[in-house]
Amino acid sequence: MADVFWSAERDRRLRDEAIAWLKLRTNDGAVPLTRSEIKDFSFDGDTFALQATQQGIRKPRQLEAALSIQTVYRSPGQPRPYEDTMGSDGLLRYMWRGEDPEIPDNMALRAALENDLPLIWFIGVGMAPAIFQAVCPVYIVSEEPDLKRFVLAPFDEEAFLPRVAGQDTVIQETVKRYLTRETKIRLHQPVFRSTVLRAYEDRCSVCNLGHRVLLDAAHIVPDSHELGIASVVNGLALCKIHHAAFDSSILGIRPDLVVQIRPDLLEEIDGPMLQYGLKERHGQKLMMLPNRKVEQPRADLLEIAYDRFLNATPA
Structure with a gap:
């Protein structure tokens, strides 16, 4: 594949086909995959890597924005290299890589935010071999630069309600409850299930x-x-x-x-x-x-x- 950037249409098609393939491969997120199983994906006749091998963020050379992120598995009590958390708004946080907002990985995530592009989140649920729950699509919906992190939702938040600025309202509180429930259903429950059944x-x-x-x-x-x-x-x-x-x-x-x-x-x-x-x-x-x-x-x-x-x- 050429080293030049792809068109926006081809970028979207890659993401759509990768997400559809993962949903089929995992029985709509019910079954985790090993690294070798994730490598089976091909696009336009060529094998295409969906997952980073060394770093947490995968930004293929052909794309302007990140394609996937990953969180490694750690045994209970062991800290992760980056501590991803859920905010009080019911949405997830994914930490910058390092301290510099302008390093390529952070810029690649920012490009996904600016272009409203879906990502794949590979969440580790076991080791030896490494096993990952594929959660997709997820969207970066905002950035918190003072805390060096991005805000993620395991669905397109804008598809059902635009963000509202200002003080909390009854509608916003309802949205927070919805986001928290949907995050549990789409992310925490499948990850918990795969981690427990694997163990x-x-x-x-x-x-x-x-x-x-x-x-x-x-x-x-x-x-x-x-x-x-x-x-x-x-x-x-x-x-x-x-x-x-x-x-x-x-x-x-x-x-x-x-x-x-x-x-x-x-x-x-x-x-x-x-x-x-x-x-x-x-x-x-x-x-x-x-x-x-x-x-x-x-x-x-x-x-x-x-x-x-x-x-x-x-x-």
């Missing part, structure tokens, strides 16, 4: 069922709780039956990782699912845990959830 090797921790389509990433403590962190240590891979049982306090998990079933259910007779799927797991250790101790459930979070189980009132 548990796509198996239910209670019964060892190994069909990914039947598995959920369950929060031990809800994300609405003050300790409800979006981390693998606050997650359990559970099949849909055991997830529903856990959330409804039919099934509890002690801090020593032993399964408990609500006492009245132990006395009930109601077919093979109750017998083999629930009652026979009572008093048994979890069947699957992450190999790395640092990714295993935190005992203090399990204790909070177990207290909820013990104090629940049967429906």
